[in-house]
Each structure stands twice: as C-alpha cells, then as structure tokens.
Amino acid sequence: SAQSATRQAKGTTTAMAAAMKSAGRARAAAPAAALRTRVQAKASLKDVVQKAGQFGAALAASAAVASSAHALTFKEQQALTYLQIKGTGLANTCPVLEEGDSGLNLKSGDYQLEKFCLEPTSFTVKEEGSSDFVKTKLMTRLTYTLDEISGKFKVSGGGDVELVEEDGIDYAATTVQLPGGERVPFLFTVKDLVAKGKLGQFGGDFNVPSYRGSSFLDPKGRGGSTGYDAAMALPAADQEELENENVKSTAVLKGSIVFSTAKVNNETGEIAGVFESIQPSDTDLGSKAPKDIRITGIWYGQLS
Numbered sequence: 001s002a003q004s005a006t007r008q009a010k011g012t013t014t015a016m017a018a019a020m021k022s023a024g025r026a027r028a029a030a031p032a033a034a035l036r037t038r039v040q041a042k043a044s045l046k047d048v049v050q051k052a053g054q055f056g057a058a059l060a061a062s063a064a065v066a067s068s069a070h071a072l073t074f075k076e077q078q079a080l081t082y083l084q085i086k087g088t089g090l091a092n093t094c095p096v097l098e099e100g101d102s103g104l105n106l107k108s109g110d111y112q113l114e115k116f117c118l119e120p121t122s123f124t125v126k127e128e129g130s131s132d133f134v135k136t137k138l139m140t141r142l143t144y145t146l147d148e149i150s151g152k153f154k155v156s157g158g159g160d161v162e163l164v165e166e167d168g169i170d171y172a173a174t175t176v177q178l179p180g181g182e183r184v185p186f187l188f189t190v191k192d193l194v195a196k197g198k199l200g201q202f203g204g205d206f207n208v209p210s211y212r213g214s215s216f217l218d219p220k221g222r223g224g225s226t227g228y229d230a231a232m233a234l235p236a237a238d239q240e241e242l243e244n245e246n247v248k249s250t251a252v253l254k255g256s257i258v259f260s261t262a263k264v265n266n267e268t269g270e271i272a273g274v275f276e277s278i279q280p281s282d283t284d285l286g287s288k289a290p291k292d293i294r295i296t297g298i299w300y301g302q303l304s
C-alpha cells in the first residue's frame with residue numbers, strides 16, 4: 001500500500017512537471033509568434049521602403065542621400081497608414097522626387113510653397129581655432145526633420161527666385177556629440193528665412209531663436225525673466241567672471257542656408273534638391289560662445 005502511494009505520488013509529480021513544461025513552451029511560443037509577426041510586418045514594409053527615389057545626375061554628389069532606404073515619394077508616403085509608419089522612422093523623412101525635369105524650367109509668377117520639408121543627413125561642428133568641421137554623433141531620436149513649412153515662392157521673368165518662409169514646423173531641438181564626448185545642443189531652424197538667387201541655386205539668412213526661453217531656470221535658480229538675479233551665497237556686484245552666468249540672454253542669432261535644386265515636376269508642382277546650412281549652437285542663455293553647426297541634407301516642396 002505504501003509502495004502504491006509512492007508510485008501514485010511520483011506519477012502525479014511527473015504529470016505536473018510535464019504540464020508545467022508544456023505551459024512554459026506555450027508561453028515561450030507566444031512571444032516568438034508575436035515576434036515573427038512583427039518581423040514579417042517590418043519585412044513587408046521594408047520591401048516598400050526600399051523603393052528609393054533617385055534625384056538624377058544633378059545629385060550625383062549626394063548619392064548617399066538619394067540611396068536612403070527610407071526614400072519614398074509623396075504619393076507613397078500618403079498611401080501608408082499610421083501603423084505602417086509608426087516605429088519605422090518614415091515620419092522623419094522628406095519625400096523624394098522621382099519624375100521631373102532636371103532642366104529646371106519653371107514659369108514665372110507668384111507661387112504658394114506648401115509641404116516644404118528639410119531632412120538633415122549630416123551634422124558637423126566647427127573646431128575652435130580652426131576652419132575645419134568635425135563629424136559628430138547624433139544624440140537626438142528621429143525628430144529633427146523640419147516639415148509642413150509654408151511660404152511664398154516668387155519666380156521672375158529673368159529666372160530669379162525668392163523664397164519667404166512663413167509658417168510650419170520650422171524648428172527642431174537637436175543634440176550632437178563631438179569625438180571627445182562634448183555634447184552640443186542647437187535649435188535646427190529656418191525661421192523667417194528669406195532666400196534669393198537663381199532656381200538652380202538660391203540662399204539667404206534666417207533667425208535662430210534661443211535654445212531655451214527666458215523663464216528657464218539654471219541649477220542655481222537664475223533666469224532671464226524670473227528667478228534669482230545672482231547665485232545664492234554670491235554677491236550681486238558686477239563681477240566680470242559672473243556676469244555671463246548671472247545676466248541671461250535670449251538674443252536671436254543668425255544663420256544662413258543655400259538650396260540647390262535638382263528636379264522640378266511642372267505637372268504636380270513638386271520641387272526637390274539638397275541644402276547646406278550653417279547656424280550657431282546653443283549659448284546656454286548667453287553664458288557660452290556659440291559653435292558653428294554645418295547641416296547638409298535634402299529638401300522637398302510643392303508649388304501651387
């Protein structure tokens with residue numbers, strides 16, 4: 001009777017172990033199946049995404065830009081749903097122009113510029129005491145593209161153009177890291193841009209607002225429009241070494257940008273090319289000297 005009870009107990013234990021093992025396999029299989037589903041969904045989307053647009057011979061020097069795996073036309077982007085775009089990085093890209101005239105023929109007149117988009121592909125910082133720009137590591141997530149910008153675009157009879165930026169998502173807080181580990185924050189922007197030149201290449205200056213507002217308080221509670229006038233336990237006298245830290249500045253600085261046009265589609269009104277911008281970095285409310293940031297990338301817009 002004792003042996004029978006022992007065998008029965010062993011049988012029960014073995015059955016419980018088998019049941020637990022089976023349940024463990026089921027739990028492990030569920031995430032694996034979900035993972036396979038996600039991978040298959042991303043793979044199918046990747047097949048669509050890999051259909052990159054080509055800018056043509058005018059962008060031969062920017063082949064790395066045109067060969068982006070996320071390059072889609074405006075129609076292809078509009079055909080995707082929110083869930084297809086979510087988590088892919090496509091929301092941080094500008095459309096590319098596959099069909100168009102590289103001869104850059106555009107009728108003279110006053111146009112409304114819509115869907116103006118600037119997608120950076122390179123960030124470099126000017127070295128102190130040198131004219132060289134060094135490569136950086138991007139620390140910001142995929143939120144640095146300017147998009148949905150609108151403005152006026154005028155083409156004169158002589159082929160001169162003028163672009164005036166008016167509204168849209170025209171700034172993006174961005175941070176890059178230098179080879180030595182120093183991080184450089186800046187506000188990538190084209191606010192109040194007025195660019196002039198020929199259709200093939202035009203450029204101008206724009207305003208660069210302060211990276212932080214006047215109500216921002218530093219670690220010692222000092223701010224531009226609020227907070228302490230001076231750090232605690234420090235005299236409020238005019239000391240040169242403390243003046244830059246005590247007196248906050250939100251002054252607007254200046255940047256410049258040059259656009260090169262690669263293609264124009266007169267049927268759809270689309271226009272695209274590459275750009276190069278140089279602008280100052282954050283000054284920490286006036287306590288630091290700004291660094292020069294050089295930004296290169298692609299741009300896209302629609303004229304109507």
